[in-house]
Amino acid sequence: MLSFSGGSVLVILASPIHNVESTNQPVCSHCVCALTVAHVLLECNCDVVRQRYFNVSSLHELFDTVNAQNILGFIRDIGIYRLL
């Protein structure tokens, strides 16, 4: 069983995006806007899937109140888990 704190998940998520930003800004293929951690976890049009795992309004609230397994479950369901 995986055991991550919310902060660990944020570090895992931010690392590949940060590395890509130094050369090319990744773009969300659904929204054609900057692909950021906040966009993926809070803003992108995956509301139906997101609400099965959490319903928060900020990254601070997400990582302070949501179980890491739920965050990873959401990431897995929207198909980006393999990118971590």
Ligand SMILES: [Zn+2]
């Ligand atoms: Zn998007």
